[in-house]
Amino acid sequence: MISEKLKKWLQIRLRNDCLICSVNLIERYQTSVSTVSAIDICSQCRTQFTENLFCCATCAIPLNQATQKNDSSQNTAAIEMMCGACQKHLPLWSKALTSFIYEYPVDRLLIALKYQRRIDYAKCLALILSQDIELAYNFTDVNIPKPDCIVPVPLHLYRECLRGYNQANLLARELSKQLKFPLQDKLITRVRHTPQQSRLSKKQRAKNLRNAFSLNLKETIPRYVALVDDVMTTGSTAHAVTKTLLDAGVQRVDVWCIARAE
Ligand SMILES: [Zn+2]
Numbered sequence: 001m002i003s004e005k006l007k008k009w010l011q012i013r014l015r016n017d018c019l020i021c022s023v024n025l026i027e028r029y030q031t032s033v034s035t036v037s038a039i040d041i042c043s044q045c046r047t048q049f050t051e052n053l054f055c056c057a058t059c060a061i062p063l064n065q066a067t068q069k070n071d072s073s074q075n076t077a078a079i080e081m082m083c084g085a086c087q088k089h090l091p092l093w094s095k096a097l098t099s100f101i102y103e104y105p106v107d108r109l110l111i112a113l114k115y116q117r118r119i120d121y122a123k124c125l126a127l128i129l130s131q132d133i134e135l136a137y138n139f140t141d142v143n144i145p146k147p148d149c150i151v152p153v154p155l156h157l158y159r160e161c162l163r164g165y166n167q168a169n170l171l172a173r174e175l176s177k178q179l180k181f182p183l184q185d186k187l188i189t190r191v192r193h194t195p196q197q198s199r200l201s202k203k204q205r206a207k208n209l210r211n212a213f214s215l216n217l218k219e220t221i222p223r224y225v226a227l228v229d230d231v232m233t234t235g236s237t238a239h240a241v242t243k244t245l246l247d248a249g250v251q252r253v254d255v256w257c258i259a260r261a262e
Pocket residue numbers: 018019020021022023041042043044045046
């Protein structure tokens with residue numbers, strides 16, 4: 001049992017309810033204070049999330065495990081975790097990493113973050129993503145190259161004013177705190193106000209994004225950028241931002257998102 005004083009402190013410091021099922025986390029974990037983490041999702045609900053574990057190492061598209069077995073039997077380690085599309089035509093970015101597949105319940109959290117002003121969800125989601133990033137990259141190893149900065153995919157000023165915030169910026173800010181890489185959120189701006197991407201085909205998205213981003217020439221050009229967004233769908237947005245960065249002299253771009261839609 002935790003003391004009343006500690007419980008009160010936790011109630012102030014942490015939101016008490018699971019973001020999915022609203023169970024009170026402090027009551028659920030009262031026998032072990034250490035289990036109450038900054039991730040406001042109870043252990044039962046965590047099991048409902050589909051982690052994007054079996055995916056293309058380059059574009060993070062989920063791969064089915066049967067395909068993976070066939071590939072590994074060919075003894076081609078570099079190819080075994082790469083989807084057919086990337087094998088044919090490599091994306092401009094070097095590596096994409098996403099924590100989850102975009103389905104229930106992470107979709108609900110991301111929709112609420114984006115459209116229902118639940119900006120508090122950014123911290124919890126970014127914390128999960130930061131743990132996955134640390135596991136995947138092993139940044140504690142001095143020999144592993146580290147991003148010079150974290151850059152959020154920008155919203156056009158008009159849309160950001162309407163919404164009041166850019167959800168990618170909130171996520172990038174939290175990731176920057178967790179991973180200790182500087183945030184550089186003025187590097188890229190969205191110069192064209194484009195129609196919402198969600199109703200467009202992959203081809204239409206690419207066309208829609210042509211010349212949509214521009215580099216802020218007052219900013220120092222980093223060598224290695226970690227680009228952050230909430231969801232990766234066709235990869236058109238990541239492609240367009242990466243192209244702008246590479247054209248400006250950035251040498252490497254990795255893409256980090258909370259979820260990957262297929
Ligand atoms: Zn729950």
